[in-house]
Amino acid sequence: MKMHKQSKKGGANGRWGLGKLKLLAASMVLAATANAATPPTSQVNTTGLAVTDDTVTVGILHSITGTMSISEIGSVQAEKLAIKQINEAGGVLGRQIKYVQEDGASDWPTFAEKSRKLLRQDKVAAVFGCWTSASRKAVLPVFEQLNGMLYYPTFYEGLEQSPNVIYTGQEATQQILAAIDWAVKEKGAKSFYLLGSDYIWPRTSNKIARKHIEKLGLTVSGEEYYPLGHTQFNSVINKIKLKKPDVIFAIVVGGSNVAFYKQLQAAGIDPTKEKPMVLTISVTEDEIRGIGGENVEGIYASMKYFQSLDNENNKAFVAAFKKEYGDDMVIGDVTQAAYLGPWLWKMAVEKAGSFDIDKIREVSPGIEFTGAPEGYVRIHENHHLWSKGRIGLAMADGQYKLVHETEELMEPDPFPEGYQ
Amino acid sequence: MTTPSAIQWFKTREGIYYMLLALLLVVILPLTLDPFRLSMTGKYLTYAFVAIGLVMCWGKAGILSLGQGIFFGLGGYCMAMFLKLEASTPEATAIQSTPGIPDFMDWNQLTELPWFWQPFHSFPFTLLAIIGVPVLLALIIGFTMFTRRVGGVYFSIMTQAVAAILTILIIGQQGYTGGVNGITDLRTLMGWDIRTDEAKMTLYFICVALLFGCLFIARMVQNRKLGRILMAMNAQETRVRFSGYDVAAFKIFVFCLAAAFAGIGGAMFTLIVGFMSPSFVGIVASIEMVIFCALGGRLSILGAVYGALLVNAAKSGLSESFPELWPFAMGALFIGVVMAFPNGLAGLYQSYIQPLEDRLFKGKQAEISSQSSAPISQPSKAEESDGYDSSMDNYSAEKS
Numbered sequence: 001m002k003m004h005k006q007s008k009k010g011g012a013n014g015r016w017g018l019g020k021l022k023l024l025a026a027s028m029v030l031a032a033t034a035n036a037a038t039p040p041t042s043q044v045n046t047t048g049l050a051v052t053d054d055t056v057t058v059g060i061l062h063s064i065t066g067t068m069s070i071s072e073i074g075s076v077q078a079e080k081l082a083i084k085q086i087n088e089a090g091g092v093l094g095r096q097i098k099y100v101q102e103d104g105a106s107d108w109p110t111f112a113e114k115s116r117k118l119l120r121q122d123k124v125a126a127v128f129g130c131w132t133s134a135s136r137k138a139v140l141p142v143f144e145q146l147n148g149m150l151y152y153p154t155f156y157e158g159l160e161q162s163p164n165v166i167y168t169g170q171e172a173t174q175q176i177l178a179a180i181d182w183a184v185k186e187k188g189a190k191s192f193y194l195l196g197s198d199y200i201w202p203r204t205s206n207k208i209a210r211k212h213i214e215k216l217g218l219t220v221s222g223e224e225y226y227p228l229g230h231t232q233f234n235s236v237i238n239k240i241k242l243k244k245p246d247v248i249f250a251i252v253v254g255g256s257n258v259a260f261y262k263q264l265q266a267a268g269i270d271p272t273k274e275k276p277m278v279l280t281i282s283v284t285e286d287e288i289r290g291i292g293g294e295n296v297e298g299i300y301a302s303m304k305y306f307q308s309l310d311n312e313n314n315k316a317f318v319a320a321f322k323k324e325y326g327d328d329m330v331i332g333d334v335t336q337a338a339y340l341g342p343w344l345w346k347m348a349v350e351k352a353g354s355f356d357i358d359k360i361r362e363v364s365p366g367i368e369f370t371g372a373p374e375g376y377v378r379i380h381e382n383h384h385l386w387s388k389g390r391i392g393l394a395m396a397d398g399q400y401k402l403v404h405e406t407e408e409l410m411e412p413d414p415f416p417e418g419y420q
Numbered sequence: 421m422t423t424p425s426a427i428q429w430f431k432t433r434e435g436i437y438y439m440l441l442a443l444l445l446v447v448i449l450p451l452t453l454d455p456f457r458l459s460m461t462g463k464y465l466t467y468a469f470v471a472i473g474l475v476m477c478w479g480k481a482g483i484l485s486l487g488q489g490i491f492f493g494l495g496g497y498c499m500a501m502f503l504k505l506e507a508s509t510p511e512a513t514a515i516q517s518t519p520g521i522p523d524f525m526d527w528n529q530l531t532e533l534p535w536f537w538q539p540f541h542s543f544p545f546t547l548l549a550i551i552g553v554p555v556l557l558a559l560i561i562g563f564t565m566f567t568r569r570v571g572g573v574y575f576s577i578m579t580q581a582v583a584a585i586l587t588i589l590i591i592g593q594q595g596y597t598g599g600v601n602g603i604t605d606l607r608t609l610m611g612w613d614i615r616t617d618e619a620k621m622t623l624y625f626i627c628v629a630l631l632f633g634c635l636f637i638a639r640m641v642q643n644r645k646l647g648r649i650l651m652a653m654n655a656q657e658t659r660v661r662f663s664g665y666d667v668a669a670f671k672i673f674v675f676c677l678a679a680a681f682a683g684i685g686g687a688m689f690t691l692i693v694g695f696m697s698p699s700f701v702g703i704v705a706s707i708e709m710v711i712f713c714a715l716g717g718r719l720s721i722l723g724a725v726y727g728a729l730l731v732n733a734a735k736s737g738l739s740e741s742f743p744e745l746w747p748f749a750m751g752a753l754f755i756g757v758v759m760a761f762p763n764g765l766a767g768l769y770q771s772y773i774q775p776l777e778d779r780l781f782k783g784k785q786a787e788i789s790s791q792s793s794a795p796i797s798q799p800s801k802a803e804e805s806d807g808y809d810s811s812m813d814n815y816s817a818e819k820s
Contacts, residue, residue: 065747103743108602108697113460113736120456134697137604141694145615159527198592199600204527227588228600415515 038094044354047147050123051355056095058083058342059102059118061129061139066106067254072131074286075153075338076101077325079128082342085320092346093353100124108138115139119146125355126151128341131334133157133201140165149357151341154334155281155303157204158414163361166344167384167412168377169337170304172205173419174410175281178389179249179302180212182404183279189246191219193276195236196251198225205251205281211419221245226252231259237267240276250280257287261295271394272298284332285398293398303333305374306392306400317373330398336373343369344379376409384412433777437722438635445628450621459620462627462692464732469631469685471713471724472638473678478710479718480642481674482654483571487579488682488709490586491554493701495683497590497597498553500696501537502546503606503614522603528595537596543610550687551680558679562672569668571657580703587702602697606690614691627688631725634681638721641677650674715757717766726765 041053050057060079062072083097091097100122102114111130118124119142126149130136133156143150143164150165158171183189192213196202203225210220221243224236233256240248248269252260264271264278271278278299285307288296307318307330317339322329345360347367352359368378378386386409392400429435449461470488478484510520518531525533539545561582565575590597598604606614613619641647653660653667661667690696699705716727734753738746761768 064744101743103739103746105739105747108699109463109693109695110739112693112695113463116456117740121454132600134601137601138695138697141605141607141615157527198594200524200527200594203594207529227591 039353044093044349045125045356046354047356047358048123049125049355049357051095051125054095055098056092056125056355057098057100057122058345059100059115059122059124059127059129061102061104061111061114061118061127062131063104063106063135064101065103068104068106068131068135070290071286071334072104074329074332074335075129075131077329078153078321078331078335078339079342081321081324082339084324086342086346092349093355097342104129104135108134111135112138112142115142115148115150116146119143119148124148125349125357126345126360128153128338128345130154133199136160136165147357149345149360151338151345153338153341155337157201158208158416159204161382161384161414163383164357165383166341166364166379167414168340168344169334169385170387170389171384171412171414172201172208173413173416174304174387174389175302176205176209177212178406178410179279179281179300179391180209180216182302182389182391183247183277183300184216184218186404187246187277189218189277191221191243191245192247192249193221193240193243193245194223194249194251196225196282197230197253197256198227202251202253202282206249208416208419209249215418226256228254228256230256233260233263234267237263237269240269241267245276248276248278250278251282252280253282255290257283257291258295261291261299265295270298271296283394284334285330285400286332286335288394288398289330293394293396296394297396299394300403301392301394301400302389303392304387304390305333305336306390306402307331308392308399308401309374309390310402311373311375313371313375314373340369340372340377340385343371344377378409380412382412382414384414386411438632441722441725442632445631446625450624455617455620458624459692460736461729461733462620462624463689464729465624465627465631465725466685466689466692467709467712467732468725468728469634469688470678470682470709471716471728472631472634472721473681474710474713475718475721475724476638476641476650476681477674477678478713479720480647480654481650481671483671483675484576484710485579485675485678485706486576486703486710487581487583487706488678489701489703489706490579490583491558491679491682492686492689492705492709493586493590493696493698494554494557495550495686496690496696496700497603497686498540498546498549498683499687499690500603500606501540502543503609503690504603505533505537505541506609507605507607522598523605524598524601524603525595530595534596550683554679554683554686555676558676559672562675563668566668566671566675571671580706583701583703583706587698590698590701598697600698602695602699604695604697606694609691615694620692623688623692627692630684630688634684635721635725637677638681641674642721646670646673711754715754715764717764717769719763720766723764723766723769730765 041051045051060076062076063069064073064076083099086092087096100118102118104111104114115127118127128151130139130150130152131154136152139150140162144162148164151168152165153168155169155175156171158173194206194209196206206223210223213220222239250260269276279302280299281302283296283299283301284303318331321331344367347369348360348364349355351363351367364379364383365381366379368376370376374387380386389406389410390402391404393403395401430439450458453461470492474488504522508520508522513519513523516523516526518526521530521533565578570578591600608614614623649660649665649670653670657667712728712731713724715731716725717723735750738749742749
């Protein structure tokens with residue numbers, strides 16, 4: 001009896017859904033508003049994903065142990081918060097989101113192994129995860145082979161565009177061009193000293209920075225790299241004092257930051273003074289918590305999000321985040337980008353009227369999220385986000401004060417012409 | 421070993437142990453595990469190669485190398501370089517500024533393939549390099565250390581240092597090596613897609629076959645006079661030296677042997693996992709490998725295989741069940757095992773299970789003791805070949 005009733009209902013919905021699909025082609029808006037209805041599983045899931053009549057399972061894949069866990073836990077929290085909020089608002093296509101969480105353990109092969117497990121065994125409909133480029137590179141072949149969908153939150157070096165990844169952070173040009181243009185226009189910077197930790201993201205970023213600086217006819221007075229975890233920056237600081245650049249463009253990551261900023265101050269380079277100015281793309285509020293606000297006071301960061309952003313979306317987001325995880329939490333750029341992941345996925349699923357990866361991929365470009373804490377984002381054809389570039393000034397309390405914001409959304413350009 | 425004695429050997433207790441392992445790896449696991457888990461087991465087995473080498477090197481000869489990751493990594497990188505070149509066809513890399521070179525080189529502004537990558541276009545060369553490169557490095561390290569009679573803790577520290585240097589070198593020279601990211605996105609081996617389920621299955625069996633190859637080589641070494649000299653060296657190095665043996669030569673040999681095993685393991689790892697990165701070369705990875713060996717029992721080559729399998733299976737299992745607590749559980753497991761069974765699983769087996777078996781097979785006792793040996797006990801005379809002793813003597817005479 002019950003079975004019969006269900007199948008009848010399914011049939012009815014199926015016909016209605018077919019109509020909806022036709023409508024979809026004509027009007028995206030209609031499809032987005034029709035999410036209250038629950039179309040049958042057979043229709044929204046043709047590829048055997050973990051979707052039932054009332055739940056859909058997704059994966060969360062970050063390091064919650066090992067050296068990267070300090071950075072990645074914020075992303076996990078943001079993703080769980082977004083999932084909770086979506087569920088409270090009725091879920092996706094009438095289905096509540098469940099998640100399977102796996103630990104990448106700051107170890108790249110473990111990421112690959114776990115992503116394979118999530119896609120093959122748990123058959124998750126989407127994965128929110130990865131943080132370092134190395135972990136993304138490790139899982140990428142798995143996602144492409146098994147046709148999964150990864151929402152990747154970190155700002156990164158670009159030079160990648162996978163049909164199986166949506167990049168919700170900024171790619172290098174968005175951060176760097178905004179930073180340098182601002183420093184040149186507003187601060188009259190003429191010379192830059194580039195330095196960074198020695199791996200692909202700082203190197204690629206500085207390559208773009210150097211090209212851009214040289215295009216503007218300005219000078220790069222030095223470029224240096226230090227191994228991850230390096231703590232002796234005295235020699236480079238001496239060189240900086242000798243060369244007297246207008247801007248120190250620093251892409252130092254992880255624990256090295258503490259040593260770097262303390263040694264800068266000890267050597268008498270005070271970022272709160274006019275020159276040299278310290279400009280970074282690697283220190284978010286999360287990092288400041290480790291470095292100490294007093295050590296970075298006065299530095300400028302180029303990102304797309306700061307916790308202090310003054311808009312309604314962000315106020316609600318920060319309040320919800322603190323309510324969930326405690327008042328002493330800080331929210332950095334990547335945490336916000338991670339929060340976008342589940343929402344962008346939900347919108348793609350609803351726009352497609354299906355959980356199928358291929359359909360999500362097809363409809364993803366053009367999706368707009370007006371509820372984003374950073375204000376407004378839109379997915380580009382190349383799977384990156386259109387977003388604004390912003391410059392923040394670090395305060396002693398560990399927060400950034402917004403000092404500049406690009407007027408237009410910046411176009412993501414993972415393969416920048418003339419910068420390679 | 422002639423055929424009749426080989427058949428006899430399979431009837432002995434040691435033969436049965438090998439048969440049981442073979443049964444487990446070739447029949448039971450493939451039948452009970454899905455392709456995903458089987459491929460993971462394959463990955464664990466690649467560590468067993470290193471563990472076997474460590475048993476020979478550390479357990480038998482008393483040379484504790486804390487840098488086996490070096491050789492595992494070198495073998496793995498050799499294979500990865502070949503696979504990466506195959507994946508980087510001009511068509512597949514058309515989007516780059518220089519098509520036809522690996523993607524990470526392009527990101528690092530390299531415009532042509534470095535000279536030391538060139539030979540890795542050839543598969544036979546790659547196979548040779550997988551064993552040759554680790555052995556060559558082991559030979560250099562071993563020669564400089566052992567001929568100067570550097571041993572014990574100093575040697576362990578040196579191997580750590582080399583592991584650290586190699587990691588820094590690989591990470592620092594990212595244009596040539598792929599840096600921290602490693603060499604990723606490997607697709608095919610001579611046109612054969614290594615990412616499919618069937619391929620993973622085949623690779624698993626290749627891995628098992630190679631593992632048994634290494635097991636038999638290790639067993640051969642341990643049961644010959646050579647093996648006994650190694651054991652003697654471990655206990656009384658000076659006495660062995662005064663007996664006229666060139667201790668350094670034996671040490672170099674066993675260190676190279678362990679390096680060769682690790683290299684093969686590394687190459688299989690690359691094939692099964694699909695990429696190679698410096699995290700398998702470094703200090704942490706190398707120490708983990710020593711733990712596999714210690715847990716399995718550092719005196720037993722079979723124990724090492726089980727140790728590598730169990731530790732890794734526990735690691736995967738625990739991290740899936742308790743994503744936030746698993747490192748503690750792993751730590752507790754290590755501490756527990758080391759405290760309760762200092763000789764690892766093999767020691768546990770020897771002191772508890774073996775006596776039981778002895779009672780069960782009491783009738784066969786006489787036959788067994790005359791013909792075979794348990795994994796840890798001394799080899800029997802029946803298994804020594806005649807030609808070997810004299811060649812051994814020539815070898816040492818020549819050297820000393």
